Amino acid sequence: MVLSPAFLEELRNIVGPDGLVVSAEGRLVYECDMHTFYKGMPDAVVLPARTEQVVDVVRLCRREGVPVVPRGSGTGLIGGAMAPRGGVMVGVNRMDRILEIDLPNRCATVQPGLINLWLTRAVADRGWFFAPDPSSQMVSSIGGNVSTNAGGPHCLKYGITTNHVLGLEIVTGAGALVGLGGKAADRPGYDLTGVAVGSEGTFGLVTAVTVRLLHAPEAVKTVLAAFATMVEASQTVSEIIAAGIVPAALEMLDEVVIGAINAGVGKIYPDGAGAVLLIELDGPRAEVELQAERIAAICRRGGALSVTVARDETERALLWKGRKEAAGAIGRVTSSYLLQDAVVPRSKLPDIMRELQAIAARYRVLIANVFHAGDGNLHPLICYDDRKPDELQRAAQANEALLAACLALGGSVTGEHGVGLDKARNLPLQYGEADLNFMYRLRRLFDPDGIMNPGKLLPSHPACGEGFRPARPTLPAGTWV
Amino acid sequence: MIPVSARALGSALGEIVGRERVSDDPGRLAGVAIDGLTPRWLVSPVAAEQVAGLLALAHEERLAVVPRGSGSALDLGRLPARVDVVLDLAGLDRVLDDNPDDLTISVEAGVLASGLAARLGRRGQWLPVDPPGGPGRTLGGLTATNAHGPLRFRYGTLRDLLLGVRFVQADGVVTWGGARVVKSVTGYDVPKLMVGALGTLGVLVELTVRLHPRPEFERTWLASFTSSSSAEAFVGLVLDSTLQPNRIELLNEPALRACAVPTAPAAIAVAIGSVEAAVDEQGVRLGELARQASGRPAPAPDNFWERYDRAFARPRDGVVLQVGTLPGRLAATVAAIERGRSSRETGASIMIAGCAALGALRVVLGGAALEGAAALIERLRGVVADFDGSVVVQAGPAALRAAIDPWGPVAPEAFALMRGLRDEFDPRRVLNPGRFVGGL
Numbered sequence: 001m002v003l004s005p006a007f008l009e010e011l012r013n014i015v016g017p018d019g020l021v022v023s024a025e026g027r028l029v030y031e032c033d034m035h036t037f038y039k040g041m042p043d044a045v046v047l048p049a050r051t052e053q054v055v056d057v058v059r060l061c062r063r064e065g066v067p068v069v070p071r072g073s074g075t076g077l078i079g080g081a082m083a084p085r086g087g088v089m090v091g092v093n094r095m096d097r098i099l100e101i102d103l104p105n106r107c108a109t110v111q112p113g114l115i116n117l118w119l120t121r122a123v124a125d126r127g128w129f130f131a132p133d134p135s136s137q138m139v140s141s142i143g144g145n146v147s148t149n150a151g152g153p154h155c156l157k158y159g160i161t162t163n164h165v166l167g168l169e170i171v172t173g174a175g176a177l178v179g180l181g182g183k184a185a186d187r188p189g190y191d192l193t194g195v196a197v198g199s200e201g202t203f204g205l206v207t208a209v210t211v212r213l214l215h216a217p218e219a220v221k222t223v224l225a226a227f228a229t230m231v232e233a234s235q236t237v238s239e240i241i242a243a244g245i246v247p248a249a250l251e252m253l254d255e256v257v258i259g260a261i262n263a264g265v266g267k268i269y270p271d272g273a274g275a276v277l278l279i280e281l282d283g284p285r286a287e288v289e290l291q292a293e294r295i296a297a298i299c300r301r302g303g304a305l306s307v308t309v310a311r312d313e314t315e316r317a318l319l320w321k322g323r324k325e326a327a328g329a330i331g332r333v334t335s336s337y338l339l340q341d342a343v344v345p346r347s348k349l350p351d352i353m354r355e356l357q358a359i360a361a362r363y364r365v366l367i368a369n370v371f372h373a374g375d376g377n378l379h380p381l382i383c384y385d386d387r388k389p390d391e392l393q394r395a396a397q398a399n400e401a402l403l404a405a406c407l408a409l410g411g412s413v414t415g416e417h418g419v420g421l422d423k424a425r426n427l428p429l430q431y432g433e434a435d436l437n438f439m440y441r442l443r444r445l446f447d448p449d450g451i452m453n454p455g456k457l458l459p460s461h462p463a464c465g466e467g468f469r470p471a472r473p474t475l476p477a478g479t480w481v
Numbered sequence: 482m483i484p485v486s487a488r489a490l491g492s493a494l495g496e497i498v499g500r501e502r503v504s505d506d507p508g509r510l511a512g513v514a515i516d517g518l519t520p521r522w523l524v525s526p527v528a529a530e531q532v533a534g535l536l537a538l539a540h541e542e543r544l545a546v547v548p549r550g551s552g553s554a555l556d557l558g559r560l561p562a563r564v565d566v567v568l569d570l571a572g573l574d575r576v577l578d579d580n581p582d583d584l585t586i587s588v589e590a591g592v593l594a595s596g597l598a599a600r601l602g603r604r605g606q607w608l609p610v611d612p613p614g615g616p617g618r619t620l621g622g623l624t625a626t627n628a629h630g631p632l633r634f635r636y637g638t639l640r641d642l643l644l645g646v647r648f649v650q651a652d653g654v655v656t657w658g659g660a661r662v663v664k665s666v667t668g669y670d671v672p673k674l675m676v677g678a679l680g681t682l683g684v685l686v687e688l689t690v691r692l693h694p695r696p697e698f699e700r701t702w703l704a705s706f707t708s709s710s711s712a713e714a715f716v717g718l719v720l721d722s723t724l725q726p727n728r729i730e731l732l733n734e735p736a737l738r739a740c741a742v743p744t745a746p747a748a749i750a751v752a753i754g755s756v757e758a759a760v761d762e763q764g765v766r767l768g769e770l771a772r773q774a775s776g777r778p779a780p781a782p783d784n785f786w787e788r789y790d791r792a793f794a795r796p797r798d799g800v801v802l803q804v805g806t807l808p809g810r811l812a813a814t815v816a817a818i819e820r821g822r823s824s825r826e827t828g829a830s831i832m833i834a835g836c837a838a839l840g841a842l843r844v845v846l847g848g849a850a851l852e853g854a855a856a857l858i859e860r861l862r863g864v865v866a867d868f869d870g871s872v873v874v875q876a877g878p879a880a881l882r883a884a885i886d887p888w889g890p891v892a893p894e895a896f897a898l899m900r901g902l903r904d905e906f907d908p909r910r911v912l913n914p915g916r917f918v919g920g921l
Binding site for chain 2: 102103104105106126127148149151155159160162163172176177178179180182183184185186187188189190191192194195197198199215216217218238241242244245246283284285286287290291343344345346347372375376377410411412413414415416417418419423427430431432434435436437438439441442443444445446457458
């Protein structure tokens with residue numbers, strides 16, 4: 001799409017000359033997020049510093065029918081923060097201030113560009129933290145976390161982003177600045193905050209977020225259990241949950257990932273294990289001690305080759321360093337990979353692990369696994385060589401087969417990464433036509449002209465463009481008319 | 482559209498749900514009247530498809546439908562604009578899919594909380610939603626009203642626990658939102674929209690919820706204070722510590738009396754749930770914090786939370802308010818509420834309880850005259866408006882809810898979106914017309 005000089009001039013007037021990027025070189029870094037497979041360069045990038053500028057940009061784009069694509073740090077994994085149809089990208093990185101820390105009321109209000117970890121750093125000396133901890137937390141923005149309803153290892157105990165968002169200020173696709181929710185509980189009316197979290201920028205742009213802060217626990221204990229096979233490890237995960245223990249985090253790494261980390265990051269996990277479980281408990285010391293013993297016993301009963309406990313903070317940090325750098329370390333094993341983010345009921349982990357091995361054999365691909373086992377959220381990395389077209393094809397087929405297998409077990413298309421461009425076409429696997437129609441209509445309410453992040457989150461209707469509004473559904477079969 | 486006679490409509494309803502599930506008996510209809518509005522039919526479906534058929538018909542014929550679970554929250558909200566059909570969902574009472582090892586369960590909306598609790602209790606799990614009077618209520622009703630109790634401090638409300646929901650839209654279209662697994666971000670978080678929406682965006686027919694393991698040991702302490710400001714300070718100390726309570730509940734003097742425990746101007750009941758050793762150890766530290774805030778800690782009776790439930794379960798005729806404030810404004814809010822005891826205002830007895838750590842208070846006015854109660858509510862709204870707090874009438878006589886808006890104000894920009902939602906999904910106002918915020 002070509003933006004007219006007059007339009008660009010108006011943008012420049014809103015954000016100032018240093019807030020506008022129009023050169024091709026300048027825009028290049030904005031052509032994709034971490035899902036580099038999808039590329040789409042915006043025609044202009046604006047970097048507003050104030051909420052009013054965001055309002056003005058959206059109003060201008062709406063008037064001219066130009067797509068608006070929000071972007072935080074660009075660490076998303078779903079092709080969410082790229083511009084498949086061009087238009088104006090709004091980078092919120094300059095809006096990165098903490099507006100208020102209010103510990104007596106256990107909350108903070110921040111701008112969307114604030115880096116996730118910076119908030120915890122701002123309150124850590126007083127013993128507090130912000131719970132959502134995506135692995136990208138040292139670089140990803142809270143606005144992006146809100147937009148994708150991000151999870152992370154510790155959301156097993158603490159819940160995902162939505163459970164920690166008390167209020168939002170958003171600029172809707174209609175150009176309205178709206179405050180939703182707030183510090184005080186139980187506001188009357190529909191929970192628009194709840195439905196806006198995870199809307200991936202299709203409702204509008206977030207300009208401020210009020211989040212819950214929590215006090216850090218008394219004790220933390222990290223246990224590493226090694227198993228001969230993935231199936232044994234996953235059986236043990238199911239048994240831990242079934243025993244009524246919900247750890248703070250319960251992660252699994254398979255032998256491919258263990259090998260890559262030990263070679264690339266440092267020798268962290270036991271060699272020769274088919275899988276390891278990284279289990280973290282936190283809370284009152286007496287509880288943590290006892291639960292750790294119980295978990296160790298369950299692991300041993302499940303055939304663990306070894307069960308060790310991190311002796312100090314250095315050891316603990318090392319165990320987590322391996323986990324958080326896993327996806328990067330896989331680069332030693334493969335030039336490229338597809339990353340899946342599907343979910344199965346956690347009691348079905350052993351089943352999906354067997355299925356996964358069968359799929360890997362059927363499509364002759366290497367599948368590496370590092371994932372949030374405690375809540376059944378898989379992250380298989382399907383490896384391929386991008387110089388060999390048939391490998392990509394087989395990897396893609398394996399990816400689809402895996403997703404189908406997860407859904408057949410009663411799972412979900414995405415657990416925490418989101419839908420974006422990548423999975424929009426997969427939504428009909430989880431939702432029927434009526435369910436999707438409800439979502440189309442919901443979107444239109446916030447974004448009547450379909451300018452906000454078009455092409456993301458919902459499949460484009462085959463017959464119509466974005467913002468498709470279905471005809472009145474017909475009456476169900478068997479209804480008296 | 483050809484108008485259909487009442488008799489034809491009645492038989493059409495009978496064809497959808499079965500004749501024996503449609504009543505137009507005046508006696509039964511009078512018993513399910515909403516705020517004095519008697520419906521033309523009481524319909525008691527036993528399957529989601531029947532709800533769908535009924536709503537399709539209601540939509541065609543522009544009938545007003547009021548969904549009902551156990552009937553315990555029918556005086557929540559504004560007076561209904563119209564009532565043609567009362568839809569009794571108690572017959573949708575099946576457990577559809579129970580997954581103990583996943584800590585999830587899918588049930589129909591008419592399942593009673595007490596029945597579910599018994600089933601889950603046998604295996605050491607619970608759905609930690611404990612509003613006073615909750616055991617007798619249906620899961621659908623608890624969800625539609627976002628009912629909550631002391632346990633929300635640790636576990637959140639149904640907003641946080643509802644994973645998936647099947648609902649029937651105003652035009653009869655059966656719709657699913659969310660997932661049956663504990664983690665999913667596929668599409669919009671539609672379940673959030675349904676929690677607390679009073680069925681105005683769809684009649685809830687099936688719910689999938691997240692369960693929690695029940696702590697193997699729970700003990701409660703009551704810390705008494707000579708003022709609510711000391712109580713507020715104590716709550717601050719607890720929150721700024723590594724203690725991990727299940728419930729942190731404020732009670733004022735009449736509330737303590739109703740629970741038959743030693744009275745004080747204010748007390749905080751703190752329940753700790755964990756393994757036994759951790760409970761004992763935290764109890765000791767809790768006592769130290771209470772003394773630090775000039776309070777007197779003591780173990781609460783074993784059945785304290787049952788007493789609490791009985792004391793705050795819906796009074797037969799009283800006014801129940803839900804006050805949303807901030808933990809840092811607890812004492813100021815309590816003082817503002819208690820000022821209502823003065824003879825110049827309500828002259829009523831006022832019980833206050835609520836999650837002190839979240840500032841979510843429950844206020845019961847006993848024997849308040851209408852004008853006094855209305856004046857108290859309006860004054861309180863002024864007090865909490867400074868920090869976007871709210872005062873909602875949870876239960877009370879129709880005359881009160883006619884005299885003042887039971888929901889209170891909603892910011893115009895947010896309300897425009899809410900009205901948009903309602904216009905989009907129920908333009909004919911089939912579902913619960915008039916009762917929700919702003920008369921939606």
